[in-house]
Amino acid sequence: MSFKTHCLAAVAALALMCGTAQAQTLRYANQGELKSLDPYTVNETTTNAHLGHPYEGLTARGKDLKIEPALAEKWEISPDGLKWRFYLRKNVKFHGGEDFTADDVIFSAERVRSQGSNFTTRVPTSAKFVKVDDHTVDIILTAPNPILNAQWDTWYIMSKKWAEANNAVAPTPAAATTPSHASLNANGTGPYKIESHQPGVKTVFKLNENYWKKIEGNIKEIVFTPIASDATRVAALLSGEVDVIEPVPIQDIQRVNASGNAQVLTGPELRTIFLGMDQTRDELLESSVKGKNPFKDVRVRQAFFQAIDIETIKSRVMRGLSTPSALMIAPELFPHAGFTRAKFDTEASKKLLAEAGYPNGFEVGMDCPNDRYVNDGQICQAVVGMLARAGIKVNLNAQPKGQYFAKVLKSGGYKTSFYLLGWTPGTFDSHNVLHDIIGCRDVAGSSRGESNLGNYCNKKVDELTDKILVESDTAKRDAMIKEAYKISVDEFGYIPLHQQALAWGVSKKVKLAQRADNSVLLYYATKE
Amino acid sequence: MLAFILRRLFQSLLVMLAVALIAFAMFRFVGDPVNQLVSLDTPQEQVAQIRQSLGLDEPVVVQFARYIYNAARLEFGVSYQFRLPVIMLLGERAPATLELAFMSALFSLLVGIPMGVYTALRRDSWLAKLFQAVSLIGISLPTFLIGILLIYLFSVTLGWLPSFGRGEVVKIGNWWTTGLLTASGWKALILPSITLGLFQMTLIMRLVRAEMLEVLRTDYIKFARARGLKTRAIHFGHALKNTLVPVITIAGLQLGSIIAFAIITETVFQWPGMGLLFLKAVQQVDIPIMAAYLILISFLFVTINLIVDLLYAAVDPRLRATVGAH
Numbered sequence: 001m002s003f004k005t006h007c008l009a010a011v012a013a014l015a016l017m018c019g020t021a022q023a024q025t026l027r028y029a030n031q032g033e034l035k036s037l038d039p040y041t042v043n044e045t046t047t048n049a050h051l052g053h054p055y056e057g058l059t060a061r062g063k064d065l066k067i068e069p070a071l072a073e074k075w076e077i078s079p080d081g082l083k084w085r086f087y088l089r090k091n092v093k094f095h096g097g098e099d100f101t102a103d104d105v106i107f108s109a110e111r112v113r114s115q116g117s118n119f120t121t122r123v124p125t126s127a128k129f130v131k132v133d134d135h136t137v138d139i140i141l142t143a144p145n146p147i148l149n150a151q152w153d154t155w156y157i158m159s160k161k162w163a164e165a166n167n168a169v170a171p172t173p174a175a176a177t178t179p180s181h182a183s184l185n186a187n188g189t190g191p192y193k194i195e196s197h198q199p200g201v202k203t204v205f206k207l208n209e210n211y212w213k214k215i216e217g218n219i220k221e222i223v224f225t226p227i228a229s230d231a232t233r234v235a236a237l238l239s240g241e242v243d244v245i246e247p248v249p250i251q252d253i254q255r256v257n258a259s260g261n262a263q264v265l266t267g268p269e270l271r272t273i274f275l276g277m278d279q280t281r282d283e284l285l286e287s288s289v290k291g292k293n294p295f296k297d298v299r300v301r302q303a304f305f306q307a308i309d310i311e312t313i314k315s316r317v318m319r320g321l322s323t324p325s326a327l328m329i330a331p332e333l334f335p336h337a338g339f340t341r342a343k344f345d346t347e348a349s350k351k352l353l354a355e356a357g358y359p360n361g362f363e364v365g366m367d368c369p370n371d372r373y374v375n376d377g378q379i380c381q382a383v384v385g386m387l388a389r390a391g392i393k394v395n396l397n398a399q400p401k402g403q404y405f406a407k408v409l410k411s412g413g414y415k416t417s418f419y420l421l422g423w424t425p426g427t428f429d430s431h432n433v434l435h436d437i438i439g440c441r442d443v444a445g446s447s448r449g450e451s452n453l454g455n456y457c458n459k460k461v462d463e464l465t466d467k468i469l470v471e472s473d474t475a476k477r478d479a480m481i482k483e484a485y486k487i488s489v490d491e492f493g494y495i496p497l498h499q500q501a502l503a504w505g506v507s508k509k510v511k512l513a514q515r516a517d518n519s520v521l522l523y524y525a526t527k528e
Numbered sequence: 529m530l531a532f533i534l535r536r537l538f539q540s541l542l543v544m545l546a547v548a549l550i551a552f553a554m555f556r557f558v559g560d561p562v563n564q565l566v567s568l569d570t571p572q573e574q575v576a577q578i579r580q581s582l583g584l585d586e587p588v589v590v591q592f593a594r595y596i597y598n599a600a601r602l603e604f605g606v607s608y609q610f611r612l613p614v615i616m617l618l619g620e621r622a623p624a625t626l627e628l629a630f631m632s633a634l635f636s637l638l639v640g641i642p643m644g645v646y647t648a649l650r651r652d653s654w655l656a657k658l659f660q661a662v663s664l665i666g667i668s669l670p671t672f673l674i675g676i677l678l679i680y681l682f683s684v685t686l687g688w689l690p691s692f693g694r695g696e697v698v699k700i701g702n703w704w705t706t707g708l709l710t711a712s713g714w715k716a717l718i719l720p721s722i723t724l725g726l727f728q729m730t731l732i733m734r735l736v737r738a739e740m741l742e743v744l745r746t747d748y749i750k751f752a753r754a755r756g757l758k759t760r761a762i763h764f765g766h767a768l769k770n771t772l773v774p775v776i777t778i779a780g781l782q783l784g785s786i787i788a789f790a791i792i793t794e795t796v797f798q799w800p801g802m803g804l805l806f807l808k809a810v811q812q813v814d815i816p817i818m819a820a821y822l823i824l825i826s827f828l829f830v831t832i833n834l835i836v837d838l839l840y841a842a843v844d845p846r847l848r849a850t851v852g853a854h
Contacts (some may be wrong), residue, residue, distance in 0.1 A: 029692075033808065035610045042609075043566065116581075118566055120574060179612045198620065199610050200808070201800040202693075227692050227798045228808065231676050235691045239683040371811075402559025402813045410572050411560060411579075447571045 024220040026510065026527055027242040028520065029233055033200040033226040036183040039156035040117040040171040045424075046246075048154040049519035050224065053205050054095070055156035055188035058086060058105065059149050063513045063524065065332070065428060067149065071100065071157055071189060081144030081472055088135040092212050094159045095186075095193045102131040107160035116171040121426070122155040124148070144470045146477075150427035162187045191215045191523045192222060200226065205522075216513075217525040237262050237505045243527065244512065245505040246520050250319050250374065256505050265504045265514045268323045270330045271424040273373055275308075275383065275495040277301060277417070280455035284417040286365025286395065294362060295417075295454070301492035302342065303352035307390035308383060309344045310497060317378045321501035327485055328423070328437060330499045332516055334430050334481060339489060341496075349390040361391025367419040368396060369404040374500040380420055394418070414453050421453065422500075424517070430481045434465040438488050456493035460484075536837055540830040547826040548599070551819055552592050561608050561813040582608065595819065604820035609812045614820045618802055623705045624694055625794070625801030629786045631717050632725030637779060640729040644736025645768060648744070659733065666730035671789070675723040675796035682719060690716050692798035724793040728782050732775060739771040777836070784832045788825050 032046045039051045060070035069075075072086040092100040106129045112119050127148075128140040141148070163169050168182035186194045189212070192205040205222040225242070227233040230249045236242045238259050248256055253264045277295040278284055284293050294300045310324040323331070326339040353361060366384065370377035377398045384394040399407075408416040425432035440457035441449030448462070449455065464484040471477040488494065502518050513524040562579050579585050583594070598605065604614040643663075647656040666674075683691035695712030697705040707713025743749065744767055752762045791803035798804070802821060809817035 036612075038611070041611060043570070115577065118570065118574075118578075121571065179616065183611050198800075199612060199617070200805065201620075225693055225798065228804070229796055229798065232679060232692050232796055232798055235676075235679045235684050239687055239691055241683070241690055241692070400559070400811070402563070402811065403557075404559075405563040406560035409560075409563060411562065411575060447573075450572055 024218060024527060025223060026219045026221070026244065026522055026525055027223045027225070028244045028522060029225050029227040029236055029242045030246050030520070031226070031228060031230075031233065033228075034197070034203050034224065035199055037186040037194065037197055038168075038171060038180065038182040039158065039186075039188075040112050040119045041183060043118045045518055046520075049521060050203070051156060051186070051188075052154070052190065052519065052521060053192035053222070053523065054186040054190045054194050055158070056190045057152045057155050057157060058088075059152045061153045061515075061517075063515055065516060067153070070153070071105075075149070077472075081146070081470070082141050084139040084141070084148060085132070086137045086139070088137065089212060090135055092189050093210060094162065094189050095208060096159065096162050098159045098161045098187075100157070100159075100189055101134045102137045103134075104157055104160050105129065105137050106131060107163065108155070108157045111158065111163070111169065111171060112155055114170060119155060122151050144472065146470075146472045147427050147429050147431060150429055156188060158182075159187050195221070215523040217523050219522055219525050219527060222522050234505065237507065240507065243507040243510045244520065244522070244525070246503075246518075247374075248503040248505040250321055250501075250503060253319070253321075253503060260508075262505055262507050265502070265506055265512065266321060267502050267514050267516060268330065268332065268499050269424075269502045269518055270332060270428070270499065270516050271373070271422045271518075272325055272328055272330055272499055273322075273376075273379070273420065273422045273497045274325075274328060275304070275497065276419050276421060276452075276454040276456070277304070277495075278414075278454045279457070279493075284364065285415060286417045288363035288393075289358075294356065294358065294364075297356045298491055299352045299356040300358070301495075303349040303356070303390060304387065304392070305342050305492050305495050306345045306352070307349040307387050307392070308495065308497070309386055310341065311344070312386075313379060313382050314498065317375050317382050318498070318500070321374075321503065322498040323501075324498045325496045327489070328494055328496050329425065329430055329433050329485075330516075333425065333428050334478075334485075338482070339485070342492075346386075346389050353391060358391075361393065363393040363395065365395045365397060365417050367404060367408050367416040368398040369401045369420070370398040372401040372404070373420075373422045376420060376422075379497065383420075408453050410450055414455070416453060419453060420497075421451075423451070428517075430485075431465065431468050434461060434468065434481070434484050438484070438493065439465055456488065456491070458487055458491065458493070461487050532841060533838065536834055540834055543830055544823065544826050545596070548596060548819070548823055549592070551822045552588070552595065555813075555815050555818065558810065558815075558818075559813045561815055563813075599820075599823060604823075605816040607809070607817050608814045609809075610814075614816045617805060617817065618820060618824065619703060620705075621800060621802045621805050623703075624707075624799060625787060625790055625803060627706060627708065628717070628720055628724060628790060628793070628799060628801060629783065631721040632723075633728065633779065633783055633786055634725075635721050636725040636729035636732055640732030641736050641772075641775070643729075644733040645740060645763070647733065648737045648740035649763060651741075663730040663733050666726040671723060671727070671792045672796050674726060675719070675793060678719045678723060679796070689719050691719075694800060720793050720797045720799050723796070724786060724790055728779075728786060731782070732779065735775055735778060736771055739774060740767060743767045743770050781832060781836065784829050787828060 030046055034047060034050045035042055039055050056070050058070060058072040060068045062068050071089055071092065073089050075084055075086045077084050088102060094100060109123050109129045112122055113125060126142045130138040130140060132138055166181040168180055184197060191208055191211045193208050195204040195206040197203045203224045207220045227236060233245050234248065234252045234256065237245045240261060248264050256262050256264050279295045281293055283291060314320060314322045314324060324341060326336055326341045366380060368376060368380035380396055380398055384396050387394050406412050408414065408419055423437055435448055436451045438456065438461055439449040439452060440462055441452050441455050442457065461484045464480050468477055468480050471480065502514060504514060506512050509528045511526045515521060562575055566575055583591060606612065607614050607617055610617060643659050647659050650656050679691045682689040693716055694707045695716035696710040697707050697713060698709040699705050707717060749762060749767060752766055790801060791807055794801045794803040795807055805817060806821040
């Protein structure tokens with residue numbers, strides 16, 4: 001009421017101001033909640049994107065995902081690759097007024113690697129941070145690492161002074177009994193400040209007027225609310241109560257586009273969805289074949305691959321919103337030139353199975369999440385039907401991600417024979433895929449192959465992977481990556497399916513750049 | 529009487545322990561909470577470290593015993609996903625749930641009783657038949673469907689009411705937030721209250737109708753008519769009053785289930801209450817929140833039942849006699 005009166009009283013002079021102030025508030029709803037403001041607590045794309053508004057890293061990634069300078073103006077690498085020197089941006093202030101200096105970088109490097117942080121992989125444990133002067137930091141490595149800063153866009157820099165003053169030096173430990181200051185408050189250098197935050201309910205961001213650079217968008221205030229229910233989230237967009245939603249369920253895309261007041265931005269996502277097979281046990285856990293493991297035979301793996309009609313999955317299950325993939329990595333991250341998917345051919349599958357000694361097929365159990373990836377449960381059902389035509393009887397066990405991951409991951413003892421999984425390399429680099437997914441997991445104490453649930457293994461790939469890590473020459477490096485992929489593709493180590501599509505619902509009044517890693521970054525947004 | 533109360537209290541305590549035990553047993557099947565905290569590429573040593581720091585590597589018996597010990601001191605631990613004390617999270621969300629439950633109970637009484645009276649008095653009118661038909665819908669349609677239908681009608685098509693959230697809330701003291709002091713808060717309450725209260729409203733309408741018909745056949749109503757009292761006075765002064773006794777009992781008992789069943793309504797409308805918190809906790813395997821919520825709800829039911837039992841004992845002397853004879 002009083003706002004209205006004020007507005008009316010000042011209508012002559014300020015008519016425009018009331019209007020624009022309204023227009024520059026952007027309301028955004030996501031399926032997921034913003035749980036903690038501590039940037040080292042939850043390592044997940046949506047949370048990292050939210051926290052990318054108040055916080056910043058030494059580097060950033062642009063709309064095309066290229067690494068750009070952020071809090072570091074530039075950096076150089078010594079010829080032996082063991083020393084990285086970062087020149088920090090001057091005259092940058094945290095929201096609380098503290099100056100940004102080398103001390104903050106060294107502090108953040110310690111904090112991100114300490115116990116309770118879920119981002120310890122961002123900075124190698126052995127890397128030493130040395131302060132040269134207030135705005136120069138040297139990083140001393142024990143071995144060359146050309147992708148050292150690949151994930152630094154989401155390693156957010158915190159203020160040392162602020163953390164010390166607020167008893168937030170340690171990352172919020174899991175067993176804390178009092179709420180940590182850093183999980184309810186944020187103090188970064190980024191383009192937006194946190195105005196208010198109620199965990200899981202509502203967060204308001206206000207533009208940081210003292211930001212060191214002019215942002216592209218024109219949004220003064222962002223109101224974020226999680227809306228978990230798909231139908232309600234779409235309704236809120238259609239009724240104009242929110243301006244941006246993520247994700248739009250694919251069955252609702254046409255309706256949103258037809259509504260006239262909003263549209264769906266779609267594009268390929270970097271996540272690759274694939275099927276994996278247990279190639280390590282001598283007898284599968286869930287199969288009619290006893291005494292041996294059919295997946296150890298490359299012909300069986302090829303038969304499975306060729307039995308899957310990826311185009312039907314694309315048109316029927318994904319409603320056109322997927323990109324069939326020949327590799328275990330998205331084409332945006334590594335070019336697919338020279339690789340094609342083995343042809344869909346049920347007859348060829350039957351023949352291969354007969355040659356392998358299974359003329360009548362066999363039975364195998366399959367694990368699948370049903371609430372993790374876009375239409376994951378339906379993809380698995382389609383795969384079951386396609387394999388049935390080749391004579392394979394698949395017993396599908398599709399369950400919520402909580403149970404699924406507890407069963408199939410290392411902590412659950414890799415208890416699966418045949419499964420569906422999705423993977424985005426956190427570093428946006430092939431080394432991560434070759435190391436975590438395609439690498440052999442038989443070396444005790446090594447983290448290699450920890451997410452290689454079926455343990456596809458070729459020592460040649462591992463050798464190449466080790467060389468790829470330290471190779472600084474891009475052309476040589478790419479050639480080795482290609483060779484490694486070639487080996488695993490020829491051996492049908494995995495069955496890559498597709499990259500799923502992003503689907504953001506955006507009001508017609510809003511213009512927004514869509515980044516392929518599914519980060520909704522509203523400093524790119526403009527609203528009429 | 530004292531022995532009766534003590535025995536009832538003891539039984540209530542046993543029920544709550546049993547709920548805690550069953551809940552704890554169930555948590556073993558909802559999945560691994562640590563996987564929800566880390567990303568797929570987190571090194572396994574770190575995963576093990578987190579598991580240890582949460583006390584999840586200890587035997588279940590030890591975990592349960594520690595949980596009961598802490599719960600007895602009102603310490604429900606820290607949410608895995610928020611890293612905030614559960615008691616604080618539940619406290620923050622409780623006003624939203626209680627306000628919603630109260631408003632829908634009010635709605636079901638204020639609408640259900642007049643509808644019930646009307647259908648009893650004008651049994652054959654077309655409006656009474658319409659009410660009966662509506663009540664069938666209220667009983668047979670699932671809550672989430674009603675919610676979504678209301679959203680599409682009133683938010684998307686007509687644009688009158690918000691489809692989600694609580695609107696602007698006002699803080700009262702340290703613990704309470706209310707949406708009842710702002711226009712947007714009231715608007716936001718309408719659809720969820722109707723959705724949540726529709727089933728209870730139907731129940732009350734049918735109960736009032738049945739009771740009313742019963743009462744209207746009794747001798748004292750006939751006698752009142754014979755005395756030449758006004759129809760109005762007979763219906764509302766005598767019949768309705770006698771109808772309301774069982775209605776109030778049922779409504780009181782239903783308050784517990786309104787709070788407990790708010791989960792679905794809260795999810796559909798993204799109502800930031802305890803039910804939504806619980807549902808998200810189930811998806812994220814956030815055991816401390818799940819356990820605290822279940823214990824809270826069982827406490828609510830046990831308390832309501834205890835009060836009802838005590839009231840019955842106070843009202844009905846026969847019950848006291850049997851108690852004494854034991």
